[in-house]
Amino acid sequence: MEKQWTCDEDILCGINKPKDASALSDLEKKHTPVITAPAAAKKDEAFDVTVEVGKLLAHPNEPGHFIEWIELYCGDTFLFRVSLAAVQDTPKVTIPIKLSHAHGPLKARAKCNLHGLWESVKNITIT
Incomplete structure (x- = not known):
């Protein structure tokens, strides 16, 4: 019988997320985007997200x-x-954004040319 593959077994399939946030592997530490943003922001007022x-x-x-x-x-x-x-840029960006309401948590995605797509999530409240 042919083996059934899942995205958990293929780093280039789907979106990679840390399996255990309290015990990240070196691969996860290198690739997981880190979001720096306030836990709460005011409606329609700009705030920085890094x-x-x-x-x-x-x-x-x-x-x-x-x-x-x-x-x-x-x-x-x-x-x-x-x-x-490659080489000239650093994988870090800070951009001011403003939201009229929270559509859900902030989600950052980053694409490594060798190790695929990675995602992290940070909750935010809009008041």
């Missing part, structure tokens, strides 16, 4: 291995995408 890959453990930044882009969502609502180049 997304950084490699904050917990430096991610390589060389022609053969680098972060291609970083995206931010609020729930499933797309907020921004920043494209990055």
Whole structure:
């Protein structure tokens, strides 16, 4: 019988998320985007959101291995995408955003050219 594969067994399939936030592997530390943002923000007032890959453990930044882009969502609502180049760019971005309401938690996604798509989540309240 042919083995049935799941995305848990293929790093390039689906979205990678830390399996245990209290015991991250080196691979997870290098690739999981870290979101820095307030826990609460005022409706329609700008606030800064920083997304950084490699904050917990430096991610390589060389022609053969680098972060291609970083995206931010609020729930499933797309907020921004920043494209990055190997060597010249650092996988860290700070952008002011404003929300009229919380569409869900902030979700950051980052794409490594070798290790696929990674996501982290941070709750936010809009008052």
